[in-house]
Amino acid sequence: QSALTQPPSVSGSPGQSVTISCTGTSSDVGSYNRVSWYQRPPGTAPKLIIYDVSDRPSGVPDRFSGSKSGYTASLTISGLQAEDEADYYCSSYTTSNTFVFGTGTEVTVL
Amino acid sequence: QVTLKESGPALVKPTQTLTVTCTFSGFSLSTTGMRVSWIRQPPGKALEWLARIDWDDDKIYSTSLQTRLTISKDTSKKQVVLMMTNMDPVDTGTYYCARTYGAGSYASDYWGQGILVTVSS
Numbered sequence: 141q142s143a144l145t146q147p148p149s150v151s152g153s154p155g156q157s158v159t160i161s162c163t164g165t166s167s168d169v170g171s172y173n174r175v176s177w178y179q180r181p182p183g184t185a186p187k188l189i190i191y192d193v194s195d196r197p198s199g200v201p202d203r204f205s206g207s208k209s210g211y212t213a214s215l216t217i218s219g220l221q222a223e224d225e226a227d228y229y230c231s232s233y234t235t236s237n238t239f240v241f242g243t244g245t246e247v248t249v250l
Numbered sequence: 251q252v253t254l255k256e257s258g259p260a261l262v263k264p265t266q267t268l269t270v271t272c273t274f275s276g277f278s279l280s281t282t283g284m285r286v287s288w289i290r291q292p293p294g295k296a297l298e299w300l301a302r303i304d305w306d307d308d309k310i311y312s313t314s315l316q317t318r319l320t321i322s323k324d325t326s327k328k329q330v331v332l333m334m335t336n337m338d339p340v341d342t343g344t345y346y347c348a349r350t351y352g353a354g355s356y357a358s359d360y361w362g363q364g365i366l367v368t369v370s371s
Contacts, residue, residue: 141313143296176357178297185346185361186297191354229297233356237310239299241289 144169144230144242151248152220160245162213162230168240170211174233177206177215181226190215217247225249252276254286254347254362261368262337270365272330272347279305279325285350286330287358288321292343302350303330339369 145163152158162169162177169175177190188197190206193213203218213232217224230242258270270288277284287302301311301321311319320333330347344366348358 143298172356174356176354178358185363186348186358187361188354188357188359191357191359195353197354197359231297231299231357236313238313239287239302239356241297241299244296 141167141234141236141238141240144232144240146228146230146242146245148243149246149248151250152217153250154220154222156220157216157218158220158247159217160215160228160230160247162215162232162242164211164213164232164240166211167236168232168234169208169213171235172233173208175206175208175213176231177204177213178229178231179224179226180229186229220249222249252349252360254349254360256345256347256362256365258345258365258367260366261370263371264338264369266337268332268334268337268341268367268369270332270334270345270347270367272332272362274328274330274347274349277349277351279303279323279328279330281305281351283351283355285355286323287348287350288330288332288345289348289358290341290343290345291364292340295343300334300345301332337369342367342369 178186194206284305288300344364348361
């Protein structure tokens, strides 16, 4: 199972919006609405911010939103804040009854 | 309060078997729908999903690593154990355990801090 493809890095100024793509195949992203997104600030454990493509766990700001079209899922961070600087990973359930993570994206707030 | 903590050796030799333990609190692995997964991250690389065990003892493994992995649980001790055989330097990385429960039954809502395992002779 190959990792889902994410851009290595994205950046934006405070208040701007950034979008991270997560491209898979018909065996994962394209088959299920079971895409999740994790935020991992430096030196900390990953934190779930989106599950089932677009649902947010309690306590996650609505600046974070998710969507999916075909084999590509996307995470949008609106109103970018300094505290959003972190690595972001997508994950998808697969037709092999396993899970696959994305390659990871570093978000920099300029 | 849900917490998970990984423990195990910081250093293992090539060909040895790694045993890492996830000790959790704040939930029971006998609760319907409860699941615990293991995920790892080699230095400078992406997260990699390894295995998951469910409340009913159902287990699933990474396709590429399934011959080397064994996951088990001790509900009374609130522990999940992952064994990985025939360790190699490429298996060096931080090993995390994480919980799945509730609406996001295909996502991990709580993670441990991870344990760094180095494979070297």
